Amino acid sequence: MRLRQSNISNEEYEDLLSFNNWILAIGNGVYNNSDNFSSDSTLIEIPKEFLIETTEDKIQALVQFTYPDLQTKYNDPDYIKKELY
Numbered sequence: 001m002r003l004r005q006s007n008i009s010n011e012e013y014e015d016l017l018s019f020n021n022w023i024l025a026i027g028n029g030v031y032n033n034s035d036n037f038s039s040d041s042t043l044i045e046i047p048k049e050f051l052i053e054t055t056e057d058k059i060q061a062l063v064q065f066t067y068p069d070l071q072t073k074y075n076d077p078d079y080i081k082k083e084l085y
Helices: 010-027 059-066 077-084
Strands: none
Touching: none
């Protein structure tokens, strides 16, 4: 994940860094959410700001959130490069 881009504020950078560390901790199996669960629990609480809430097709909502212009720019190499890197 790219954390440092020239067009983001220090606050946005700190938010991205915090999110990055959270994701890494979950992926590495070291995220501790001991406030609500036992030590052998595999449940994590995802902050509301990271949820994609919809009553429609969940996969379509995820794709739309991740690649908002994919249906119109799928053939544009610059768009694909920007979205993938």
